[in-house]
Each structure stands twice: as structure tokens, then as C-alpha cells.
Amino acid sequence: MSTIRASEIGTYLFCQRAWWYQKKGYTPSNQNELASGTRIHVHHTRQVLLSGCLRTLAYLTFLIAIILFAIYLTGKLI
Numbered sequence: 001m002s003t004i005r006a007s008e009i010g011t012y013l014f015c016q017r018a019w020w021y022q023k024k025g026y027t028p029s030n031q032n033e034l035a036s037g038t039r040i041h042v043h044h045t046r047q048v049l050l051s052g053c054l055r056t057l058a059y060l061t062f063l064i065a066i067i068l069f070a071i072y073l074t075g076k077l078i
Contacts, residue, residue, distance in 0.1 A: 012019040021028075028034060 008019065008022070011022060
């Protein structure tokens with residue numbers, strides 16, 4: 001009995017013929033294109049993570065600005 005991996009299920013759902021080729025041990029002839037696609041996905045993942053970090057930093061900066069402004073106004077009223 002062989003173990004079915006999640007990547008195999010994904011391959012099967014995307015293209016049943018690609019899954020069959022993979023099970024039979026055939027290797028794709030477009031290795032350069034596959035490597036290029038992997039590099040593009042890695043680059044995109046880094047950009048998404050960076051944008052999430054920058055958005056969090058922006059929210060924190062805005063929150064600090066509001067707190068400092070409230071402290072400034074409180075100091076003026078007293």
C-alpha cells in the first residue's frame with residue numbers, strides 16, 4: 001500500500017495525465033520553464049510577506065501617532 005501525498009492529489013486535480021506521468025516516472029522535458037516558475041513563485045511569496053509586514057508597521061505607526069496626539073491634547077487641556 002503506497003502513501004498518497006497532498007501534492008499528488010493536487011497534481012491529479014489539476015491534470016490527471018500529469019499525475020499519471022508522474023506515477024510512471026516520466027520527467028517533464030520543460031525543466032527550465034518549471035524552474036523559472038518556481039523562482040517567480042518564491043519572489044512573489046517574498047513580496048506578499050514584505051507587504052504584510054509593511055502594512056503592520058504602518059498600522060503601528062498610525063496607532064503611535066494617535067496616542068502621541070492624544071497625549072499632546074491632554075497636556076494642552078491641563
